[in-house]
Amino acid sequence: MRKLLEKYxxxxxxxxxxxxxxxxxxxxxxxxAAVALAGLPQGAHLTExxxxxxxxxxxxxxxxxxxxxxxGIIRSYFSPERTRKMLGGKKLFAxxxxxxxxxxxxxxxxCSAIPLFLGFVESGIPLGxxxxxxxxxxxxxxxxxxxxxxxxxxxxxxxxxxxxLLIAMVSGYIIGILKLEKYVEPWVYETKAGHSxxxxxxxxxxxxxxxxxxxxxEIVSKVWIYIVIGIAxxxxxxxxxxxxxxxxxxxxxxxxxxxxxxxxxxxxxxNAAGIIPIVQALLEKGASLGTVLAFMMAVIGLSLxxxxxLKKVLKLPLIFAFVGIVAAGIIIVGYIFNFVYS
Amino acid sequence: MNIKVLGSGCMNCQTLEKRTYTxxxxxxxxxxxxxxxxxxxxxxxxxxxxxxxxxDEKVALAGYVPTVEKLKEVLLAHRNA
Numbered sequence: 001m002r003k004l005l006e007k008y009x010x011x012x013x014x015x016x017x018x019x020x021x022x023x024x025x026x027x028x029x030x031x032x033a034a035v036a037l038a039g040l041p042q043g044a045h046l047t048e049x050x051x052x053x054x055x056x057x058x059x060x061x062x063x064x065x066x067x068x069x070x071x072g073i074i075r076s077y078f079s080p081e082r083t084r085k086m087l088g089g090k091k092l093f094a095x096x097x098x099x100x101x102x103x104x105x106x107x108x109x110x111c112s113a114i115p116l117f118l119g120f121v122e123s124g125i126p127l128g129x130x131x132x133x134x135x136x137x138x139x140x141x142x143x144x145x146x147x148x149x150x151x152x153x154x155x156x157x158x159x160x161x162x163x164x165l166l167i168a169m170v171s172g173y174i175i176g177i178l179k180l181e182k183y184v185e186p187w188v189y190e191t192k193a194g195h196s197x198x199x200x201x202x203x204x205x206x207x208x209x210x211x212x213x214x215x216x217x218e219i220v221s222k223v224w225i226y227i228v229i230g231i232a233x234x235x236x237x238x239x240x241x242x243x244x245x246x247x248x249x250x251x252x253x254x255x256x257x258x259x260x261x262x263x264x265x266x267x268x269x270x271n272a273a274g275i276i277p278i279v280q281a282l283l284e285k286g287a288s289l290g291t292v293l294a295f296m297m298a299v300i301g302l303s304l305x306x307x308x309x310l311k312k313v314l315k316l317p318l319i320f321a322f323v324g325i326v327a328a329g330i331i332i333v334g335y336i337f338n339f340v341y342s
Numbered sequence: 343m344n345i346k347v348l349g350s351g352c353m354n355c356q357t358l359e360k361r362t363y364t365x366x367x368x369x370x371x372x373x374x375x376x377x378x379x380x381x382x383x384x385x386x387x388x389x390x391x392x393x394x395x396x397x398d399e400k401v402a403l404a405g406y407v408p409t410v411e412k413l414k415e416v417l418l419a420h421r422n423a
Binding site for chain 1: 354384385389390405406
């Protein structure tokens, strides 16, 4: 398989894509067939839960494979080094806009947050611009977008992405005008970054395709189990929890639901894969979209482990400013959605 | 040969370290392997992605965990250079 891919990258990718389309179009049929074969009674709670599970799991995994592959290829055109070069000399605001957009496409892992922070700040990129990048990068990730698209539809995925970008741009801009540089650990500014020639490597297109496959193997092998568990819990809620059960707690009527959802979401650490299927099922049972979006953004975009990592380079006032500004942005977005979709 | 594994001690860095030992053993190359966890030192090599691999003070790769095969290639390329 690997050998074939290396020898005929474009042809084998095209064949795999064709197989993908066939499988994807046959999903509903296969799911119904599986339910029929199992001989479950029509309309029972268990039947509906099982039907939901056997349809959603392969659907989301297929979507994930495709999108992670595409994103893997797109990301091969970007690197933190190149992003840094593009951001160099940019003023506030224009820099914040660009940094947020680049945050989406630049390969990023929260374990690299510190080296990246050092590299950006050391080369003179303003603190606020650096933050726009650090906010957008984890919040808008391909796994979250796939799940939103697969379970909620493209409108919600687009809304999540655009409001996430907006939060990254504005929060970074505010951090920039507040002049919080004094709350960065002094050793950061004393760091002398070296220069490595790795960034200028030329990559050929077949190598980009193999970068796409690498991304699929790496990400899908990491998150599939969370997706299965998340959808299983979601299926349980889907089949067993009564309609409108969540309306009182997470519905539009409860004004306090958005800030509470964010307060609960911030310290929670779950990847998008596990949280979104559960949240989708809650939405079905009467939770409102704004509250649900705010909860997801808080869980995915602001994570405790990442904040703890950042503590190494940032003093507490700046950490609180960062978390506070982003959380406020998320709450505002939640209210706007609850207002618009009423 | 002197090899440094750059990274803050996350999963990826540990995997890279393990695979480096495997690759060295399979190629029967004699080398010292050090871990570099200090952020200032990591930055001094000019990389912004971890894990990183430095062979005789030259950055060999950064930002992903290579397969043992790829590591062998990198090590051999360095030895023959």
